[in-house]
Amino acid sequence: YLTAEELHVSGILAVVASGLFVRFDRTGIGPNVARTNIVSSSVWGVLSFSLNGAVFILLGMQLPKAMSASWDDPGVSNVRLSIVILLVSLVVVTMRFLWVAGMLRLARDVNTGKRRKMTPARWRSAAVMTFGGAKGTITLSLMFTIPFTVTWGVPFPMRDELIFIASGVIVVTLLLANFMLPLLAPNRDRMAPEMTEITIEILRKTVEELTGRVDDENRRAVLMVIESYTKRITRLKQRVGESDPQGLERLQIEALHWEKDYLKSLLAELKMHPLDDAAEQDMRVEACERMMDDIMNTLRHTSTDSSSGHAVSQIRGRMRAFERRAENLGRRISSKIRRTTPLISEDEMFAHSRLLQLDVMEHVVDRLYEEMGRGTYRTEHCSALILDYRRAEGALKSRPNMGGSAKAIAQAEEIKRESYGIELGIIQDMLEAGDITRAQAKALRRNVFVMSVDADSSI
Structure with missing residues (x-):
């Protein structure tokens, strides 16, 4: 900005140009690039949200004075001002549409060159980009740089x-965007059937590759990962024939919120009425907080919305998870140094978490039965989710409570990343x-x- 001002051009x-240059530099693929982009997008989302909010707060503070000076001036026609606003808005929208359509027409296909x-779809894309473009932050900034004298x-x-x-x-x-965008580009969160079939095929090939890597040392861990892939394939197959997959997905997300609320109530009860056994108290609290972190991690990625509000929620959730883990670690180290309570082993934590x-x-299943009686959700969705929870409950009960469970879990996480x-x-x-x-x-x-980042953050 200062360099541009010294050169007597627009700072x-x-x-804006420097921001575009920095944004185009963030290219490439791979887990490291993905992690960097996710964190960077969250940080810049919060900053962008804050700065845009500050700009429009300044707008609200300055507009009454500027508008009253023009509106109350007897030498200025208010009708003429309104007509000029509508004409300028028409020119802006028309020029945006022509520019975007021209760029779409001139751009070459990456495959054919x-x-x-x-086509009608490309004309609609041009209209979407026209109404979904810049909303005036730069325009307002330029207007406020006009000198008083x-x-x-x-x-x-x-x-x-x-x-x-x-x-x-x-x-x-702003008003045109709010009214036109829902008509031109309605929200379609439903995954296309062809994408579902492609995802199922990829998961099948992944399972086949994992099966070929089984040996005596990693057999149990690989089978745990294969089981998770099998469940994903089963859920996707159910969605293919599902008439309302969004309804089932909303109920699944709601069930996660029920799990979170149940854990919150358990934590509150433990804090209000602590157990006599300090080691048992620490174990229960840490098990609740670990499971809470897993649920919040899942909820943060169930929405595909990349707005700033979602970015703020992600950062707040990760900060709370980090604070809980740091508090648990400090409490356990302090207990070990003072020899007040024995350090909790991962095997004991695994058994208690199970x-x-x-x-x-069991709590969620009971809640689903209640919702079926109330008619809040579709009966077939509640039945399908109850069946999923019963299967998961049966799988947990069938696992042996052996000493190597924690080690197998760590090995399974490593295989999951592979x-x-x-x-x-x-x-x-x-x-x-x-x-x-x-x-x-x-x-x-x-x-x-996204799943790879979750796997790394859970270790």
Whole structure:
């Protein structure tokens, strides 16, 4: 900004250009790039949200004075000002649409190298980008850089009127976006059937690759990972024939919130009425908090919304999880140093966590039966979810409570990370073979990268 001002060009536009340059530099694929982009997007999302909020707070503080000066001026026609605002808004929208449509027409196809014709879908894309474009932050910033006076102290002509018109255009474009975007681009969270079939095929190939890597040392851990992939395949198969997959997904997310609320009540009860055995108290509290972290981690990634509010929620959730883990670690180290209570072993924690999971599952199943009686959710969705919880409950009860459980879990996490690498390799092979498009490969990679980050954060 300062360099541009010294060169007597627009400092605001220079800042925007530098931001575009930095954004285009964040390219590439891979787990490390994915982790960097996720963290960077969260940080920049919060900063962008804060700065945009500050800009519009300044707008609210300055507009009454600027608008009243123009609106109350008897020498300025209010009707003419309103007409100018509408005309400028029409010019802005028209120029945006022509520019975007022209860029879409001139852009070449990445596969054929030829320019593509403008189909109805591409015209609609141009309209979506037109109404979903910039909302006036830069325009407002430029208007407020207009000086109050020019040479020899003469007031800048029509400064208040220019700010009034710019503010009116911002309001009009905001209203147009709110009304037009839902009509042009309705929200479609439902996964396309072809994407579901592709995902199932990738998971099957991953299971086949994992099966070939089983040996005597990692047999149990690999089978645990294969079991998780089998459950994912089963859920996706159910969605293919499901008439309302979004309804079932909403109920699954609601069930996670029930689990979280149940754990919160348990933690509150333990804090209000601590147990006589300090070691048992610490074990129960840590088991609840670990499971709470897992549930919050899942809830943070159930939404595909990348808005700033979602980014803020992610950062707050991760900070709370970090605080809980640091508090537990400090408490356990202090106890070991003072020799007040024995250090909790991971095997004991695994066994206690399994009992806690069974209690939580039973609570959710009871809640689902209540919801079926109330008619809040569809009966078939409640029945399907009850069946899933019963299967998971049976699988937990059938596992032997042996001393190597914690070690097997750690080994399973390592194999899980390897399985994500296998998935990425299969996606790349399918892309090179022409079985999937680049857009599909990008969406599939994004899902794998998010799961890979979760696996790393849970260790």
